[in-house]
Amino acid sequence: MALDAESFELLQSTLRRFIRERLVPAEDVVEETDEVPVALVEEMKGLGLFGLSIPQDYGGIGLTMAQEAQVAWEFGHTALAFRSVFGTNVGIGSQGVLMDGTEAQKREFLPKVATGELVMSFALTEPDAGSDAAALTTKAVRDGDDYVLTGAKRFITNASRAGAFTLMARTGGPGPSGISAFIVPSKLAGVSLGKPDHKMGQRGTKTCDVLLEDVRVPARNLIGGVEGQGFKTAMKVLDRGRLHLSALSCGVAQRVVNEAVAYARSRKQFGQRIGDFQLVQAMLADSQAELYAGWSMVQDCARRYDAKPPGASDPDVSMRASCCKLFCTEMVGRVADRGVQVHGGAGYVRETKVERLYRDVRLLRLYEGTSQIQQLIIGRALVGRDAG
């Protein structure tokens, strides 16, 4: 059951107000301390943000993809660290359980995910398996009622906050069909975390390695109860994640345009506002036009996503989700670059927001599939060669 339009409107205006009044003023603190203040995390839980995409039957509010895209757009208007706090619960961390988990798994985990009591992360990438995720080598060997997991995962968002991971490991032979997905509680013996990664931007977000040494995971935590489905699950999760990131990219692009327009109106050179120079207007116009194109495609693709049966994957929608990820994340890179340009030297110093935004958006072209991987997916879909 989707949220009706009137309730969604109320939700959106509440979130807008929360972002404007509580999050935007805290951006500098996050940047300085590299932490999202605990009090704000609690407020986000209280608001119900961790359960945006979890269906009402499991204690969330069950937004459609189109609605989730709107929310991601709103969160693009502030430091990306805020969205990241609940981002894995709404997206990649929990969706595998929701899409392919057994009823018992859904009942056990999703209600806690929805309230934020349980933070879930998504652990696919490994030191030697990034773009080529199907080459992952983390092993899961059946032993009685357990699987014994050994391996290492890299760059795992929210690992240090997570109570459990949706983790892909190899139960069978090489290639995608040998991969299974597990729910791995972080407190199990043998799970440890690497040092926090020091990143270019998105301060306040947390990533690190997750190391597994003979971790005994109960067999009932095999997602869906069947081996060999894990890669498919991961790809379905990423389809949705890509749309979410595309919407987020558009939100950030809007923020950059707002910042750049405000600056162009107030900064004077040669006796007039720099915004009155047509060369400056051209930069703003290019950004606005690209932003509009990106947001239009996200909305279109989200509608297509919602129109297909829930949980099913549709090659056409997947191809389009990759188009969105490719275009929107590259687009926000160009928009942020122009945003800095409009600010001149001020755009290169920490006091201006565009300096941070420029660094923050760089990641969007890398994770959940680099731009090149999106090109491959789209290209293969068009030419008709089988993936893998």
Next chain:
Amino acid sequence: MPLKILVTAKRVEDSESKIKVDAAGTGIVKEGLKYKINPFDEIGVEEALRLVAKHGGEVVVVSVGTKDVHEQLRHALAMGANKAVWVHHDGPIDQLGIAGCLQKVVEKEKPDLCILGKQAIDDDQGQVGQYLAEWLGWAQATFASKEESLESEAEKAKTPAIQLAADGKSITVIREVDGGLLTVSSPLPAVATTELRLNQPRYASLPGIMKAKSKPIEELTPAGLGVDVGVKLTVTKLAPPPARKAGIKVPDVATLVDKLKNEAKAL
């Protein structure tokens, strides 16, 4: 001692919308406007919720207007109000008409306390709370405020500023007066109106928004309540604030000081 509290939720233009005076010069251009709950009313809803969280009871929210006011009623329900009353009226109405409707709803619902905004941010009339108290024959504590700041621990703990006596028969309200605070006590039932500094309203939580859908909205009409809503007070002219004059640039600090002294007379 559980309390029954009646609050209001007027639909007003969002202060972030661009307001333009219409061609006739007596109203505003409605196209493209966004609406929200009157912020003073929102503070009233918050105060009522804090009071019932502390003392038990229920909060009833009322709005008079077209079907559109459901949005504002839902907002209050999503914040936590228990039920809503919609007085359905499609035409023009003035403050006397609104207060008349509210009086009848109060007589029906029999709350211990009514909390209204001291004014609405659209036309700033500031009349309804006073009419209502007068016609009910109740005491009124207008401009309710509080001593602690909006950053205080008490505020963070969502402590109500309006104090209920131990016997549950009266309330104490702190009022903002010129340069100070005045504390008044009133027997219940009473009417209170809110000042901006009374509290910081909560955000409607997403689960709260979902629950609001299944809370009841009772529909009434002025005719059904026996209220004559014929308009007595009409707006004859609406003028935008005068455009700001362009500033000037001064060559040095001495000129600035001189101008502040002799032209602006600010020093």
